[in-house]
Amino acid sequence: MLNKISVVGAGNVGATAAQRLAEKQLARTVVLVDVIEGVPQGKALDQWESAPIERFDTRVVGANDYGPAAGSEIVVVTAGIARKPGMSRDDLVRTNADIVKQVSLQIKQFCPQAIVVVVSNPLDVMCWVTMHVTGFPRERVIGMAGVLDTARYRAFLAEALDVSVEDIQAMVLGGHGDTMVPLVSYTTVSGIPVSQLLDKAKLDKIVERTRNGGAEIVGYLKTGSAYYAPSAAVVQMVEAIVRDKKRILPCAVWLQGEYGLSGMYCGVPAKLGRKGLEQILEVELTAQERAALQTSAEAVKQTMAAVKL
Numbered sequence: 001m002l003n004k005i006s007v008v009g010a011g012n013v014g015a016t017a018a019q020r021l022a023e024k025q026l027a028r029t030v031v032l033v034d035v036i037e038g039v040p041q042g043k044a045l046d047q048w049e050s051a052p053i054e055r056f057d058t059r060v061v062g063a064n065d066y067g068p069a070a071g072s073e074i075v076v077v078t079a080g081i082a083r084k085p086g087m088s089r090d091d092l093v094r095t096n097a098d099i100v101k102q103v104s105l106q107i108k109q110f111c112p113q114a115i116v117v118v119v120s121n122p123l124d125v126m127c128w129v130t131m132h133v134t135g136f137p138r139e140r141v142i143g144m145a146g147v148l149d150t151a152r153y154r155a156f157l158a159e160a161l162d163v164s165v166e167d168i169q170a171m172v173l174g175g176h177g178d179t180m181v182p183l184v185s186y187t188t189v190s191g192i193p194v195s196q197l198l199d200k201a202k203l204d205k206i207v208e209r210t211r212n213g214g215a216e217i218v219g220y221l222k223t224g225s226a227y228y229a230p231s232a233a234v235v236q237m238v239e240a241i242v243r244d245k246k247r248i249l250p251c252a253v254w255l256q257g258e259y260g261l262s263g264m265y266c267g268v269p270a271k272l273g274r275k276g277l278e279q280i281l282e283v284e285l286t287a288q289e290r291a292a293l294q295t296s297a298e299a300v301k302q303t304m305a306a307v308k309l
């Protein structure tokens, strides 16, 4: 158990992540920080009042400043705004980059040793902003995207095969967006290649649904985006770090030549432990997967060009 974990942004993803962190007792204190007065305090108090029922001793506190977050060992960043009608993708990138810049300056000042896990979108670009503004090494700025995309893919496969989600092993790499790269060649059901259990047409459909997983939820919710699975995904990454589990998870990391790519964040298999990013695993890819990863990384670079740091 750590002493303190902070979550910046007390919206749907941030508040749900705080609740999951507390219920798993991953830290003595979970601090929820947001710019809206009263909201982090109210949600934190409400969560703390569930502690006697859910039986956790983690204190959840809310704040509008970073004083209570000082010295956090891990900070989860979920601050941002959702795209509004009439807003271009580039406008959204710039707005969220400004928010993430402000947040990163505070993290640098109040939590200089923290490992930062970024959730705000567009994910790969917000990770870069965070690393640049905090000046933290890449081992301490990691993005959550692949775990979520992989969870969606695994859920759809489990449903199609009528088997336990626990028995589906898979990885979705690449940037977090339409260009993500589900690795069908590495997808197994308790070690059995999935291609032996599902025909290509069905698999293609599942891959396509995975790519559109975020949009499918927005289509239902209309005014918001997904948060149950995203919060579960970021907490799985935090748990791997807190418990020094050395888990191999698809994470957005700053690439320096791995997979022939450098100068951008992109989702690749990573080992997470108490030091944060402890290793990047370079696995063999088919020519098609390699090309798809390249395309995905280029899309990230294009979005980075919209932001001035």
Ligand code: APR
Residues within 6 Å of the ligand: 008, 009, 010, 011, 012, 013, 014, 033, 034, 035, 036, 078, 079, 080, 081, 082, 099, 102, 103, 119, 120, 121, 122, 224, 225, 226, 227, 230
């Ligand atoms: N500092 C702290 N919090 C901020 C700041 C800031 N500078 N600017 C905005 N926020 C807060 C908002 O007040 C809001 O409470 O961020 C929160 C965002 O919450 P929601 O709008 O509910 O969005 P959510 O669904 O939680 O998504 C957050 O995660 O998955 C991504 O695409 C998603 O980028 C989005 C982020």
